[in-house]
Amino acid sequence: MGIADKETRNVPTLASIAERVGVSVNTVSRALRAPNTVRVELRRRINAAMEELNYVPNRLAGGLSGTRSDIVGVVVTSLYYSEFASIVDTLQSGLLEQDLQVMLANTRYNPDQEVRLVRSILSWRPAAVAIIGVDHPPKVVELLKASGIPIIEMWDVGGEIIDTAVGMDHASIGAAQAAHLIAEGYARLAFVGSLRENDRRAQKRLRGAEAAVVAAGLPEIVRFTAQQNGSPDLGERLTHELLEQRPEVDAIVCNSDVVAFGALRALKRRGRRIPGEIGVIGFGDNEASSCVSPSLTTIRPDRERIGKLTAEAILARINDGAPKTTVVDWELIIRESTRRRDSQNQ
Amino acid sequence: MGIADKETRNVPTLASIAERVGVSVNTVSRALRAPNTVRVELRRRINAAMEELNYVPNRLAGGLSGTRSDIVGVVVTSLYYSEFASIVDTLQSGLLEQDLQVMLANTRYNPDQEVRLVRSILSWRPAAVAIIGVDHPPKVVELLKASGIPIIEMWDVGGEIIDTAVGMDHASIGAAQAAHLIAEGYARLAFVGSLRENDRRAQKRLRGAEAAVVAAGLPEIVRFTAQQNGSPDLGERLTHELLEQRPEVDAIVCNSDVVAFGALRALKRRGRRIPGEIGVIGFGDNEASSCVSPSLTTIRPDRERIGKLTAEAILARINDGAPKTTVVDWELIIRESTRRRDSQNQ
């Protein structure tokens, strides 16, 4: 069964079904989209023929002639470490009910790629586009606006919104991270992890934390960051550098939980007591964060909720609902890695 | 900018560009696909018009008239916990070079859903389909075969293959898990975690382990499993049950690392020494597995490689290459949770 057969092989079309049953294409089409406008007996024969020939409708043709295309473009910045995988997961199952298909693109935090991929996705005439973030290259904004379809920006709500957004206020997350550390008595904060030029969310969190530190009259946050993907190894390496160059630091804000895992490893290797001597807070609530030791204090974004609300927003917008931006809550999960005093929580 | 404008809004077409520049659609089309067959000056004006109007080609139309559709259907069984996210990631970036777009579907281990989703994906006339596993409902196999396009089955190679497969031999993985435990001196094995009726890979691993246990003359493997998604909480719960009902067990094979995280937690709560009294091995090599304590012995599948090879196989098959199944290696990563004697490895 090679590709060479492609020209010879005749994939069944509506017309071939029609011919076989002895009706017009039209009737077959209606048997599919509006079954009750076709005689029961005829409908039965049509269905039988479709089943027998393994007929699969050609939605390229359908989308071209009809009004809607039933594709939803989903643009993420990464799929590593579940960061957005579960958003995509929930989003997708929400769209499934309406037979909307997800077309996926991954920019890997590269703005040129983002322009290219958005263009590419729009070329499939999607019914809507869901995209991570609210900070895009101007061309992306222009293209998305010009497309005239609903655009849902996910994950972040802190900025100019094209149409509708479902996300979190990242500055307040950073502020909460710093405030928690300060409340636990830490005073010399560091920020460790990947901090890509185009990860505006991470930058917003860092700025939120910086503002909180300044407000508390503490020295400014020390940064040990890299442009690469976050990972335990990166966290470990950066933390070693940090400890050597800035021994006065007594608390580390990690840009993601996996980075924090590496930071914990480095600290333990060097015999630093956690949380006594030094505290560590992460971001993202990785599934393992309650299982490392000490267990990791972190921020838990409600990814399921973002995915679900995005699906709902898409459906609403497609059905002429008005744009409506939603700020989604997150939660500070206090665990052992920062808890010095007797606190609340798990 | 509402959807109501949709009828009024005129998305630019080849024809509108052509009219604006004063040439035929044909010329504009060639300016895109074969630029050197169009006068430089004219091409410049055409490009300018496209840029100005934010023209995005309609690939539904292109796919309908042309031979190929540039869509690759990707069907996974889950997106949770990175199990397949990084395969999708690598696969996608491999396809990007050829401007192939990924259309994603997630069956969540539901065979009815699988039939529905495969049908749905085929309706977009993809150039190829990549799908997790080699065990599918008969209807899925029938549809995929009838489509006449390249089908790449991923992750598993242990069974009937439709066209081309890129995956691992899961039975040998299970055998290696058991063999390792036995070599470390464990004798009463248990299998803990999610074991869905439709997760044939997990079943193959379990059977591989059972065969190894039988071959070693040891008592058969005790099972504590559930149908739900694997998670630390599930692992913790099942392990507590296991310890109460089968106290003689001295080694646990977990169906995934996240389940193992929970198992470790349960064991520590009960004061069981790991690996002295009881050993734990996982599957999947989660990014946190080297960071929990004790660090987790596990199997590391080469997900990047599977994604990359799948992309290559798709491109090869599209270009008339022959079907070619590849068995991808995995690695036993020995860490603290099973190492009783002085072993090799990290």
Next chain:
DNA sequence: TTGAAAGCGATACCAT
């Protein structure tokens, strides 16, 4: 309840 015919927006072949 059913059918005929005109698009949808591109591509591809054949002329010019």
Next chain:
DNA sequence: ATGGTATCGCTTTCAA
């Protein structure tokens, strides 16, 4: 180098 025209498979009026 450029244009005319049929075509892809379906949806959507409009008639019958």
